Amino acid sequence: MLISVADLAKEIKNQNLIILDARSFKEYSQGHIPGAINLDLFAYHWFDTTPQGIITFNEQTKKILSFVGVTLQNKVVFYDDVSGMLAARGVWMLMYFSHQNVWMLDGGIKKWQSDGHLLETKTNGFEPKNFDGKPNPQIIADYDYVKQNLGKSILIDARSKEEFIGDVIRGARRGHIPGAINVDYTLNISEDGTIKDDAQLSKLYQIPKNSQIITYCQGAYRAANSFLALKKLGFENVKVYLGSWGEWSNRTELPVE
Structure with missing residues (x-):
């Protein structure tokens, strides 16, 4: 990837x-x-x-x-x-x-x-085509799936610590999905901008390889970065919760910590 x-x-x-x-x-x-x-x-x-x-x-x-x-x-x-x-x-x-x-x-x-490569500033055109990929339900989670798997899946919250503990509020409620582990996605990235090597990433994600994992953040952007980091490490059963906290916090019937 x-x-x-x-x-x-x-x-x-x-x-x-x-x-x-x-x-x-x-x-x-x-x-x-x-x-x-x-x-x-x-x-x-x-x-x-x-x-x-x-x-x-x-x-x-x-x-x-x-x-x-x-x-x-x-x-x-x-x-x-x-x-x-x-x-x-x-x-x-x-x-x-x-x-x-x-x-x-x-x-x-x-x-x-x-690394010494040049940039350009002209806007490049493009030709619309027909993209017709088949959805793969194995790597996406909806709110109901997350709810049904609380306590069964490992939830990785890729937001900042301040969002996770509720000091920063970006939704109807503060906090995080119950049982989630906070690993800020920026920790996946080295100083030179590349993804950290496997040894460094393994220290962040000390999770059994056969775990069922769901990543989330505010809008499934940071969660996608964590998804790639986990796939790089060899985790096979990883899903991104598409709605993330932006949906979960605003569905007031859902539990929060």
Whole structure:
């Protein structure tokens, strides 16, 4: 799921490659990897994981990916500033739609520049196509699944400590989902912007390898980064709770700590 700066640089002319800059258009316009298309993923939030909400998420995501010309035949690389939450969210979204050839640029544009590669500022066009990936329910969780698996799954809360303990409130209620473990997603990332190595990550996630894990944050961006870190470590049964705290805290019938 991770592609190095050196390997991307070798493939930059590949006609089958789509590079997606997941940052804001302002950041993109100030300089981006040559050939990259801007797809500001932070503009999209899905806080309804009822059955109809998931159907809506599937339909809207397919439209977004179709619009920027992604197909199941393309090699797709997402990046942001570092190996961060926006690129990770893009990778998770394509993995959810059973795309077999999707990557996050390890270290993001920070590493690209520090390794001596050039940027461009022109806006790159794109040709809409028909993206028709098949949803993979094995890597997504809705609120009901989380509720039914409290005490059975290990919940990883990828938010800051302040959000976790309730000092920072970003919803109808403060706190976290009962039983959750707080591992701030920024701890997954090294100083140079790359994802930490397995030895370092293992110290953060001292969990049995056969565990059933659900990651969440506020809107399933940071949780996607934790998902990738856990998959890198070899955990197989990992899901991202799409609605995350943005949904859970506002469904007042659900329990909180």
